[in-house]
Amino acid sequence: MAIVILSRGRCGLSRCITRYLVATAVADFLAIIIGCILNRISGNYIRYSVLSTTPLCSLSLVLIRCTRDVSVWLTAAFTFDRFVAICCQSRKTRYCTEKTASLVTGIVYTLSCVKNVPFYFIFEPLYILDGMSWFCDIKITFYTWLVWQVYHWLDRILTPFLPFLLILLLNVLTIRYILVASKVRQRLRGANNRGDLEMENRKRSIVLLFAISLSFLLLWITYVGHFLYLQVTGQGYYSGLDFNDSRFILQESANMFQLLNSCNNVFIYVISQNKFRQELKKLLLSPFIFSYSCFKQ
Template sequence: MVSIIILSRGRCGLSRCITYYLLATAMTDFVVIIFAVIINRISGIYFRYSSLSTTPACRLIITIIFAVRDASVWLTVAFTIDRSMAICCQSLKISYCTEKTALLVIGIVCALCSLKNIPFYFYSQPLYVLDGVSWFCDIKSSYYTAPLWQVYDMLEQILTPFLPFFLILLLNAITIRHILASSRARKRLRGADTQGDQEMTNRRRSIFLLFAISLSFLLLWATYVGRFLYVRVSGAGYFSGLNFSDPQYILQEMAIMLTLFSSCNNVFIYALSQTTFREEIKKILMCPFASIIGHFKC
């Protein structure tokens, strides 16, 4: 919420194009926290037999979770493409890195992610029916055997996270190579005197930022990818949580937890590296205390 408020105020010294991407990422990450953590996890444990546990609500929540998770990942990819264009392709920067393009890309990404995950509403069935009310969601056995579901499952894993990670890694490698080449050329022009070179400092910060993005995405999705490959090779199924002490269930839930972390740290990686963003956080945190002090002074 703090990230959304700060970015929406537009006082971080960032272009509106960058702000739109970061704001969209922050909003999708916030929805991930609401639905995947609070509604699906916390409510599912402490309010187990609420209306949210009925099968229709469960199906809807699962669909929304997959949609916003994918949107968060692909908005990260879209922002990486935008920054790569801005750094490496000066000829395309003027036409591509604009507010209009950013809004269009954000809208397309969110729409496609929503459409792509509609089948998840139909991949589960009621765990049991009590007094005519269907409760919870259990993955249909046909999900593991039907060719159409098998193709969809494979496509789902390719689109998230295999393809995003490949694109982020490739784009960051190209961008970092360009930054390093530009830095070497700048050193040759300036000679040995590189102290106080603000441009060099900004480029080193960009390299650190890009590496952080790639490594964060890789590490936090590695367990999920490994779990998926294990299921594909061994033929094991996904667990619905009937046996909480089962190591396979623990591994599955740990993988999901790490992907949720990945959806929640994008804004921190991008925005907290900005000094002005940190200053805005300090202002917001100090605002209540400033109001109290001002009240007593009056």
């Protein structure tokens, strides 16, 4: 619904913002389809489908990483776009355009896919039955070869360490700029600050920016903590079938929270918009309105 509503361009947002939000919504939708439905639900309830074979299992895990990286880096790109729009007015007309947003979106999608292609080759069959390889297990060489360890650390630095630092830094700078500008505006207006719509908009901007940073931190902290735990203890990723094992619970909780991060970006950005809520209400009521009009005729 978010993709449909945003694509219609009736939410009062600029084309630049709309482009980022639609791209983020598409990435989040793909994360839900691939990461949740095809990988998790299908893997639990349809154990021996074609999706459980090693080649497709490896491909789905790579696609999950691609959609995750796209969602995270589009969040960082949109945050930078808003930073330029608010704090760098002289460069707003050159950077904050639909053309730039389309270019950045294309680069993010392309680089995210290219970056995760090597992960396809780290898996081997968990077991082979009647000549058919089933499920995915991480190869021992992934933990012993230096090139894989370097790649693994680089992957974690690019997602989520670097995007989080960028988002946090840009939000701090943006909030600082808004607070300074608000104080100047209050001094210029004097005691008559009632009904200042500009001040109210800036307050909402601060709340929105804090929500973005806090949500990203809370939903990725378990994933980062699990990665650091493995590096300190020297253990590998758990691939057993004991669902009560504490390592399995920690690993799957981390995966669940980072998937949730891909699901809530659209809500953080657009649910707070009045026009988006109005368009959402129209979309939800449209089937009933259409049915009523047909019945009335």
